[in-house]
Amino acid sequence: MNPVWLDDPHFPTALGDLLLAGTVGRDHLRRAAALAATAAQGAPAHAQAQWRQRQALLLAAALEEDPLYGPTAQALVALLPALPPGSFDPGFAALAATLASRFTVPESTAYFERLTAAGDxxxxxxFLDNEIRTGRHALFWLHVALRRAVLVRDFDQAGSLAGCVLTGELAPLRAKVAGDLALLAGDRPAALTHYQAVAATAPWPAGLFRLGLATLALGDAALARDQLSALVRAMPEHVSAQLALADLVSGRSRAVSRLPGSLAVALYTFNKAADLDRTLASLFASDQNMCDGATQVFVLDNASGDATPAVVAAWVERLGRERLVSIRLPVNIGAPAARNWLAADARTQSADFMAYLDDDVDLPPDWLGRLAAAAAAYPEAGVWGCQVADARNPAIAQGVDGMLTPPPSGGDGLHIGDLHAQGFNFMGFSHMRPCLTVMGCCHLFRRDRLARADGFDIRYSPSQYDDVDHDLRLVLAGTPPVYQGHLTVAHRRPAPALAPQSPQQLAAAQANRHKLVAKHADHLAELVQRQRTVAANDLRQKRLEMGAAGLLAEVPTRPDQPKGR
Structure with missing residues (x-):
């Protein structure tokens, strides 16, 4: 198998783009496996075995993402006879075959849907407990029940239900599910123990990505390095594992730095007094000394009718006007105009850097040092953003490194991948790299580059997609965003999985997305090419770092050598 697939001129472009976006997300990986299957059909006879092996590994990675999803196991088991003998461990092959045979879909789910709609x-x-313990479709309903349990963080109930079904031949799957639940619950030692049990009884092809992540989270960097490097050597297409390993080797995963200049921190708010108070508390409790110059905070009140003016006044009295500047407008001008107003204020224009924060985020103490580390690693970026988690349920990622992916059939061309929304957050987005867009609730700009970017488009008022549009223009200007996945900020606005949007909110979001698509339709090919080039070159550079550390079996192509992509 050619390890440097991104330099193979015959490698399918669409598949390469999917891989560069990341190798997590069940449906994302199943789609990549389907493209590998198509490539196998059109490949010369001598190359078909390599493509089938690639397809099988992608399906195995998809099964790691969602280990109870029967259709993935069924697709994988159907492919096994076409692989050379011994390609997969017999324990894993038997586990996949058992899951494939026992996972059945009920003839109707109408009763469940009625109960769901009624909120009972x-x-x-x-109903779920009865179906799992006594029904013919126990695996199907267990799959449904586990997702519901994680959404409400009832991990004890989830484990109890899994124990009812995952016995006998499915016992290794019980260990895998237990590891996943422990990781989501924050019990990393238990997660590691369960994943090690899986590796001992039914080892996953190429290894478990989550095993390396859990090991790293527990502080055993040497063992995590061995686990991740083994996975990367066995599956060179696993981009997410390469990104995690490269950041571990280089020290980026631990790095904090200082901003080389002064900083203006800008917030805008409307009728969220309690949220704003909590956000300011986390901001002023954080380490603002990670800045060589002065730090000044600006709060723009968009004509709030609640207690917001009193909250801001109390903070000004506590800190002084030198540290906190209050701006109150007579009307609500919306998010993009508020951003522009703050950027145009003469007092912010004297700063070297400007950070925008939403009024409902919880900042960790090292947020500024982490963003400064990203600025030091990628000084050419147009903006530096971070990972955003749901404050109520950190198992839900709200924002990661947004990347364009080939659109699904019937979709428009501007398709930003939703890998993080295809499951829960198992730390698979803890890396630093350039991307297409970062979530705008906590991001950092160089003041001079922000001034040259023509501001935030007020046609996206009152909010949504103005930050995405701004990021796309940064990509077109040759200064793409950089994602700092080693910084996680909690966002108190619930994710749609916890609080579905109202019809009015959905309509407004859809309208703004149509504006975004129409505005950038003529730039789509350029955006795709720029993202592909930047992401591939970044991965090449990181493969050089891993190769220099002796973690790759081959010497990767240097970024300045001819490339196939």
Whole structure:
């Protein structure tokens, strides 16, 4: 198998773009596997075995993402006879075959859907418990129940239900599910123990990505390096593992730095007094000394009718006008105009850097040092952003490194991948790299580059997609965003999985997305090419770092050598 697939001129472009976006997300990986299957059909006879092996590894990675999803196991088991003998461990092959045969879909889910629509949680729980313990479609309903349990963080109930079904031949799957639940619950030692049990009884092809992540989270960098490097050597297409390993080797995963200049921190708010108070508390409790110059905070009140003016006044009295500047407008001008107003204020224009924060975020103490580390690693970026987690349920990622992916059939060309929304957050986005867009609730700009970017487009008022549009223009200007996945900021606005949007909110978001698509339709090919080039070159550079550390079996192509992509 050619390890440096991104330099193979015959490698399918669409598949390469999917891989560069990341190798997590069940449906994302299943789609990549389908493209590998198509490539196998059109490949010369001598290359078909390599493509089938690639397809199988991608399906195995998809099964790691969602280990109870029967259709993935069924697709993988159907492919096994076409692989050379011994390609997969017999324990894993037997586990996949058992899951494939036992996972059946009920003829109707109408009753469950009626209970869901009615919001009758008690009857829903009783129904699922009965179906899991006594029904013919126990694996199907367990899959449904585990997702619901994680959404409400009832990990004890999830483990109890899994124990009812995952016995006998499915016992290694019980260990895998237990590891996943422990990781989401924050019990990393238990997660590691369960993943090690899986590796001992039914080792996953290429290894478990989450095993390396759990090991790293527990502080055993040497063992995590061995685990991740083994995975990367066995599956060179696993981009997410390469990104995690490269940051571990280089020290980026631990780095904090200082901003080389002064900083203006800008917030805008409307009728969220309690949220704003909590956000300011986390901001002023954080380490603002990670800046060589002065730090000044600006709060723009968009004509709030609640207690917001009193909250801001109390903070000004506590800190002084030198540290906190209050701006109150007579009307609500919306998010993009508020951003522009703050950027145009003469007092912010004297700063070297400007950070925008939403009024409902919880900042960790080292947020500024982490963003400064990203600025030091990628000084050419147009903006530096971070990972955003749901404050109520950190198992839900709200924002990661947004990347364009080939659109699904029937979709428009501007398709930003939703890998993080295809499951829960198992730390698979803890890396630093250039991307297409970062979530705008906590991001950092060089003041001079922000001034040259023509501001935030007020056609996206009152909010949504103005930050995405701004990021796309940064990409077109040759200064793409950089994602700092080693910084996680908690966002108190609930994710749609916890609080579905109202019809009005959905309509407004859809309208703004149409504006975004129409505005950038003529630039789409350029955006795709720029992202592809930047992401591939970044990965090449990181493969050089891993190669220099002796972690790759081959010497990767240097960034200045001819490339196939």
């Amino acid at each position: 949680e008690a009857r829903l729980s009783r």
